[in-house]
Amino acid sequence: MKPIESSTLAMLDQRCPRCHQGPLFTHSAFNLAHFTDMPERCPVCGLVYEIEPGFYWGAMYISFAFGTGIMLVVGVLLFYLAGDPATWVYVTCVSIGVLLTCTLSLRYSRTIMLYLFGGVRYNPEWASAPTRRSVPE
Template sequence: MRNRSLSMAMLQAKCPRCREGDLFPTSVFSYRKLSDIHGKCPICDATITPEPDFFYGAMYISYAFSVALVVNVFIILSYFFDDPEVMVYVWTVLVANILLVPLMLRYSKVLYLYGLGKLKYDPDAADKALN
């Protein structure tokens, strides 16, 4: 088993317990099945979704991502394009939000699971599941 760092496991959306199993059934950059997450880790069989509404709290993180996106778009457009019209701001935020929605939704769930989930890293979790 490969020893994966915490930051790489989070970036690659891996299970917090074994850091090997995928959290999502599709790619992180996919627009299909945006909100689907495995109930159990395919590698170590850890319960990823401890209760039915566990990931509702991830909406707060997703909201923070959206606010940060809007603030950054406003700063960049104001600084580089000398304060354009309001519709330029609106369209830029709309397009950026549509493009980044899969990343924001999925990484909000990853951050929520790693931050508030009860799963602790066990380097031998995958081996224990096989036995």
């Protein structure tokens, strides 16, 4: 598989930040029983995904921002398109919107956390460049 050259496109495709080839998650986002499962290491380059214990706790803040954004977008759309409906309509629509996007919100918050705070950058020559978090040979 040819690596994705752009880090932004690799992040949107949820690929390893070092090689841009290995998947960050083992199952589909629609598999509700296992949508949070991540391999311990990248299956292509061997990068350890969990930098330290509890690393992804910081992703809660990113996920909170996603949820707040969804709430604001749904609220503004309802206000302008539905003519400021009753409060229960706001609550119901926001709840449905957040529930429908919660799996993607969690996965992308972990992906953003790894890309921004994982300390790893894309390296097209990852196979020949030694790093401290690679699989021992």
